[in-house]
Amino acid sequence: MSESLLNIENFDAYIVIGILIFFGLMEVIAGYLHRSKRTSSDWIQEVGSFFALAVLIKPAIVVVVWALGNMVFPDAQSVLGHWNFWILLVFYLLIDDVLQYWYHRSAHEYEWLWKLHRPHHQAEEMGFFVSYRNAALYYVIMPNLWWVALITFLGGGASVALGLILKQLIIIGSHSRVKWDNFLYKYKIFNPLISVLERIIITPAFHHAHHGKSIKDGISDPNGNYGNTFSLWDQFFGTAKFTRQFPIEYGLPNDPKDKWTASYFYPVITSDIPDSEIARGYEKQDTKTLEPTIVELEKGEKYLWCQCGHSGNQPFCDGSHHGTKHKPLLFEAKRTGKVKLCNCKATKTGPFCDDSHVLVHS
Ligand code: FES
16 A cells, blocks of 8 residues: 555564664663553553554554545545655655644643543653553544555655654654663763754653643643654744753642543543543533632742632642643742732732732622
8 A cells, every 4th residue: 555665565663663662672671661650551551552553543544545535536646756755754754743743732722632632641650652642532533643644645655654763763762761862961072962953853851841740840841842753843832841851750630540441432431530531521610719819838839820720729730721721830939928829810910919800800
């Protein structure tokens, strides 16, 4: 159905499996798997999701695109076949990555899509298999998987094969606990190299920050660093955060620990945990109030003020903003004592009340 790299059938698939084995072995040698906190449910979800994607979902998308293509645009097959291999590679990769940037970012900003992406962020430690941890439906509607099939139909098979290898190398590398970029930060001599590299491709430090539990550590940014292969889009669209450090804690605040069946098969199977975002009939609560909340703060302590209005722990953030366009505001208390924190979320001087609620009242 597609051209193959070096004329070896499924060459790209072998290389991708090779990359996984390489990072897997590195994690074993480094002792990470031995010390892993993963439960059997985590393993089932990550390994199962990888095989379902490789063996069922991707091939099904290719079959559908080829069948539709041949039916509707039969003359378009191989229309890009005369393009230069390298131009086609760059063309494929850039379109693929900008599609994935916006899809991934939307998965953090829209609740229905967040519920399909949420399993990816429930992982409490990084690892090469975390790359494949999402609900099945997340992959079925992922635009760039359809783009891969389309460009293969149009004649770009060989360029796509190499592109997939490069992409997987970067993505699996950026999820792995083997932080290949760490030594580049330590030695000054590598500074020019990593300074250029991190501005082009996704490094482990850049992506680990996206998986960090809370922005309180000054490193994590789950509402940023959305890129998959290139960091260009984050820089261009204002969501990049470079710290060259790694979060201490990964995962979600208030994770209800749903069964893997609900996480993977949502919305067909829902969670039996009532407070879970993927439970049947779950709705985000509006917890804003028209009065400020008086709280006792301690000088030098850092706090996260809720800006989304859904926290169950107002006026502070409890992670309920996931799946919205809001994120918490991090602030440090300048003195110990009582303050009025805004709870109508209309203040212009967040986190502090500026009496905007009076206007909201009237
Ligand atoms: S719960 Fe985090 S900003 Fe509202």
